[in-house]
Amino acid sequence: MTSTLHSWGGYPDFPQTSHICRWRGEAPALMGRVFASYNSTLPYGSGRSYGDSCLAESNQVLHMRAMDRFIEVDWQQGIVRAEAGVTLGEILSVSIPQGWFLSVTPGTQFVTLGGAIANDVHGKNHHLRGTFGNHLRRFGLLRHGQRLLTCSLTENTELYAASIGGLGLTGVILWAEIQLMPIRSGQIDSTVVRFSNLAEFFDLSAELDHQHEYSVAWIDCLAKGADIGRGVFIVGDHAQYGSLDKEVRPKLQVPLTPPVSLINNFSLRFFNEAYWRVHPTKRTFKRTSFEPFFYPLDRILNWNRIYGRKGFQQYQCVLPDASATAATSDLLAVIAGSGQGSFLAVLKRCGNISSPGLLSFPLPGISLALDFPQKANLEPLFSRLDAIVRLAGGRLYPAKDAHMSGADFRQAYPAWEQLEALRDPSLMSRFWKRVTE
C-alpha cells in the first residue's frame, strides 16, 4: 500500500509520498535509504500541522504513525515511555484508568507524541504548566549516520533543547518519555460565561485564570462596532470525584471533500451568532467528560474537509502582555472589517513558564487563533495582520503557518540559527526552506 499524505490545512498542496517506518530497528536503514534516493526527507506523524512545516522539501516523508507501541509505563510515578507515533489519545486511553492525565494537551488528541514535541504544543493550562516540552523527561533521537542518541536535560542537552519545537529537523524522534499528572476522575468541572467585549475578556482572564487549571475563550470575530471582541469564556478543572472510565464517544465523519468550501460568510455569520447566543450570560457550572472539553473538534473526523479542495489556513499569533490589549483589538477590527471571518476564533492567555525548547512558540501574553478558507484575497489580509503582530512584538506559530515571511520569522525566533546549526543535514521541510532562505 502506498498512499500520499497532506498537511491538515491542505495548503500549500504538495502531496507527500509516505515511507512507512514500523519498527525502531528499521528506522536507521529507512532514513538512510530515503535520504540516498531523494537527498532529503522529514519525519511525519499524524499530519496535524496546518501549513508546510510537516511537508518535506523532497515530498518524501518518513511516516512515523505506525510506530505506536508503548515501551514502559510506571503507574506509581506517572511516567510513560512510548514510540514517537503513539497519539496523545492512545496515551490517555491507557493512562486515565490508572489515574493519570497528560500534563499538557493541545486541542486535538490525534497528534503523535513525536509531533507534540517537534511543535512544542501547549494547551488550555499554559499559564500553569507551560508547554509539552516542560514535561518531557527524555527522548531517543536518530540522526543520519549516527547511533541513537538519548536526549534529556542532562544528556545531549543542546539537541534536547533544539528538538523541542525543532519542527522535526534535528533528527527523527523514535521514542519519548513524558511525565503525566495525577487525576481523580476523567470528568471536568467547567464554568462558562459569555462576555460582550475585549475589556470584559481581560477582566475575566485576570480574575479566573489563576484559580483554574484550564482557561480558554472563543471570540466572535465577525462582530462589529460595540460588539467587537464578544465571546465565551471557559474555565475548567479536573473533577475531584468521579469515574476513571474512558467514555467512548461515537465519532462523526466528513465523508468527502466538497469542491468548494462550506465555510462562507453566510454560514460563518450564522454559526458565530448562534454560538454566542446559546451560551449563558451568567457564570454556569457544568460537569463534562474530558473529551468534549478538550477536543470538541475531534468529534468530527476529517473536519478539515469542510473547507473544500482549496483547504484553509490558520492564523495563530501570540502577543506580549505589554501590547496585547491594543494589538488584539486592532487584529479583531481588521478581521471584522475585511468581512472574512473564522469559524472558531480562540483566545488564550499564555503564562510566563518558559519552555526548554529553542523555538517554542508561546510568550507571556495573549494567543489568538483563527481559521480562514483559502482564497486569493487572504494575502492582503494576512499582511495587514502581520504588520500589527510585528509592531506589537508578537510572533506566529510555525505549526500553523503557511505564509509568514522569512524576515518576520528570523526576527521573532532569533534562536533559529542555533537550530539551523544543529539541523540534521538529511532533513529539510518546506517551511524551513521558505523562512530561512
Added chain:
Amino acid sequence: MKKILIIGATSAIATACARLWASQGAEFFLVARNDERLQQIATDLKARGAKAVTLHNMDVTDYDAHPDMLEKCLASLRQIDIALIAHGTLPDQQTCEQDVAVALREFANNGTSVIALLSRLANQFEFQRWGTLAVISSVAGDRGRPSNYLYGTAKAAVSTFCEGLRARLFKVGVHVITIKPGFVDTPMTKGLIFPAMLVAQPDQVARRIVKGIKRSANIIYAPGFWWGVMFIIKSIPEFVFKKINI
C-alpha cells in the same frame, strides 16, 4: 481473563487483535520469528493491560518445532482459550509461475504450516473440550484468480480444512472460526495498489475478528462487505470467469 496463543504475532492484524484483548487483561503466548519485534510487542501489550506475555521464537515451516512450542505454551498458559493463527506471506504470482521451489515454499508458508499447526492444536482443544481456534484465511481462497492463484490455493486449502475441523470439533464444544480479510493496509501488502475504497485498516479488521470470536461466528469476511463482493465473484460462470483478468 482470556489465555491466548497467537502464531504470527508480529503481523499487523494479529497485533491489532492482541491490543484489544490486552485492554481486557488477557494473558498471551506469542509466536513469531523476530525476537526484537516480539519483545517490542510484549512491552506494548503489557502497558495496554495484558496480564502476562510469554514469547517464543519459531519458524512455522519448521514442523518438528511445533510440539515443543505447544508444550511451552501449555506450560505457560495451562489452557488455551483462543488460538489465533495469523502468519502469512503474499507471494508474487509471476515468480511462483517461473520457480517451482518458490511456489512450494509459499504454499508451505500459507497452507501446509497452517494445516500442521491446526492438526496439533485440534487435538489439544479436543482434549480441553473448550476454546476457539481462529484462523486467518483470505478472500483470495474463495476463487482462483489469475493474479494470485498460488496464494489463493493455499488459502482455499486452509478454508476447507477449517470447514471440516469446525464440524469435527463442534461436537466437543470447540469452535473454529474462519476469517477472510480483503485488502488490508499492512506490511504484507506494501507496494501493491488497491482501490482506496476497498482498503481496510488492521484495527478495523481486528475489531471484527474479536467480535466474531466473541459471538462464535463460523466464517467472517472482514470488512463485512467482502461477503457481497465474493458472492458476486463466486457466481460468475467459469466460461465467463476464465476470460476476465482479476
